[in-house]
Amino acid sequence: MLLYEAPGSPYAQKIKIALREKSVPFDVEWPDSLGTGRTDDPFGLANPRTQVPMLVDGDTRVFDSTIILEYIEERWPEPPLLPRSPADRAAARMIEDVCDTQYEAVTWGYGEVTAFGRASGELAETLKAAAARQTAVLQGWLTERLGDGPWFGGATFGWADASVAPLLHRSVLNGMGPAPDTALAAWYRRLVERPSVAVTFTEYAAAASRMPAVLEAFRTGAKVREYRDYRLEWMIRSGGIEVVLAGLRDGTIRFSWPHA
Ligand SMILES: N[C@@H](CCC(=O)N[C@@H](CS)C(=O)NCC(=O)O)C(=O)O
Numbered sequence: 001m002l003l004y005e006a007p008g009s010p011y012a013q014k015i016k017i018a019l020r021e022k023s024v025p026f027d028v029e030w031p032d033s034l035g036t037g038r039t040d041d042p043f044g045l046a047n048p049r050t051q052v053p054m055l056v057d058g059d060t061r062v063f064d065s066t067i068i069l070e071y072i073e074e075r076w077p078e079p080p081l082l083p084r085s086p087a088d089r090a091a092a093r094m095i096e097d098v099c100d101t102q103y104e105a106v107t108w109g110y111g112e113v114t115a116f117g118r119a120s121g122e123l124a125e126t127l128k129a130a131a132a133r134q135t136a137v138l139q140g141w142l143t144e145r146l147g148d149g150p151w152f153g154g155a156t157f158g159w160a161d162a163s164v165a166p167l168l169h170r171s172v173l174n175g176m177g178p179a180p181d182t183a184l185a186a187w188y189r190r191l192v193e194r195p196s197v198a199v200t201f202t203e204y205a206a207a208a209s210r211m212p213a214v215l216e217a218f219r220t221g222a223k224v225r226e227y228r229d230y231r232l233e234w235m236i237r238s239g240g241i242e243v244v245l246a247g248l249r250d251g252t253i254r255f256s257w258p259h260a
Contacts, residue, residue, distance in 0.1 A: 001026045002056040004043050006034060007207035010104055010166030011065035012053040013200050014096075017162040018069055020196035022076045030207075035214075035223035037254060049257050051226075066096065069159065081159040092153055095145055096163035098138070105234035106134045107170040112235065114174075115211075116218065116225065118243045130238035135176045139168075143184045150190060157194065161187075165197055169204075221251065228256040 003019070003026050005012035019026050031043035034052060038044050047054045047063045055062045055071065062068045073081055082089050110131040112118040119127055142164060146152055152160035168188055171177050178184040191197050217223040227235065227244065232255075235244055247253030 001058075003028050004031055004047070004054040004056070005052045006030050007203045008211075009052050010107070010170065011051075011100065013166035013169075013204065014065055014162050015053045015055070015068050015072070016200045016203075017165060017196045018072050018081055018159075020199060021081060021157065021162070022072065022079065024072070024076050030210075035217065035225070037224065037226070037257070037259060051256075066100065069096070069162075073159075079156075081162065083153045083158060088153065091145070092159040092163075095142070095152055095160035098141070099163045099167050101230045102134075103138045103167045105230040106131050106138065107167055107174070108231050109234040109238060109240075110174055110176075112225075112240075112243070115215070118247070119240060123240065123242065126239045127235075127243075131174075132176055134238075135171055139171070139178050139184055142168075143178070143182060146183050146187055148183070151187070161191065165191055166200075166204075169201055218252070224252060224254045226256055227253045 001024070003012070003015060005016070005028050007013075007030065016026075016028075029043075031041065031052070033041050033044055034050065037050055039048055039050060043054065044050050046056065046061045049063055051063065053063075053065050053068055055068045057071075057075070060071075062071050069081075082092055109127060113124050113127045113131075145160075149155065151157045152164065168177070168184070168191075172188065177188065192201065214223070218225060225247070227247070232244065235241070244253065
């Protein structure tokens with residue numbers, strides 16, 4: 001089984017954590033064409049959206065991390081990542097959805113400023129301040145959902161924990177982690193001890209050595225950043241419409257498939 005991924009992708013990390021929790025062996029490939037929108041290689045031919053993660057299981061090809069997570073849960077039911085009761089299952093899925101949409105967009109937007117250099121001076125400060133405010137709101141919401149339990153699903157690690165993990169980790173690395181005396185901070189300390197998570201985060205850290213080449217590919221135009229749905233909205237609502245307009249003018253921003 002093959003997982004197309006990028007080690008820094010929180011969506012891919014969620015899937016790797018889930019596969020490791022279920023002890024399912026898999027190979028990974030970071031497609032060279034990622035970020036180009038090209039559809040003429042095996043990755044692009046199998047997934048016209050040209051987004052990672054994408055799972056190849058024999059003849060089955062699955063894109064979108066939520067659909068992949070559902071596929072994994074149904075194909076390898078043990079140990080289950082979703083809780084049993086309909087209400088608890090809905091709670092887990094809501095946490096995943098908030099992480100995949102609102103929370104991911106905040107961490108991505110912060111990276112557009114700090115790693116990809118999309119803004120400088122006052123605009124950069126405005127965007128970073130928006131990211132900090134929104135991160136605090138989202139972490140407050142997650143803290144309420146966590147309650148007193150060791151994990152989001154209660155006594156056992158599961159679906160919601162795998163979904164929150166990559167994003168809270170990114171916030172911590174960005175200096176926007178939860179205050180040390182909070183339940184969310186205690187959850188994070190438990191989380192990083194978990195083997196499925198520790199390996200996944202180690203792979204993310206190791207990929208830092210490849211980031212200069214990736215950034216250079218975006219600088220030269222070999223790759224073009226995809227501004228899709230929540231990410232585009234984040235940039236505009238946080239005060240960065242100039243970033244979007246400049247990116248469109250200069251050809252350093254593209255939208256999602258279909259490109260016609
Ligand atoms: N909704 C998708 C989003 C996946 C996504 O946006 N992945 C990013 C990497 S974090 C990607 O592959 N972007 C394509 C590109 O930048 O060209 C999912 O949950 O899998």
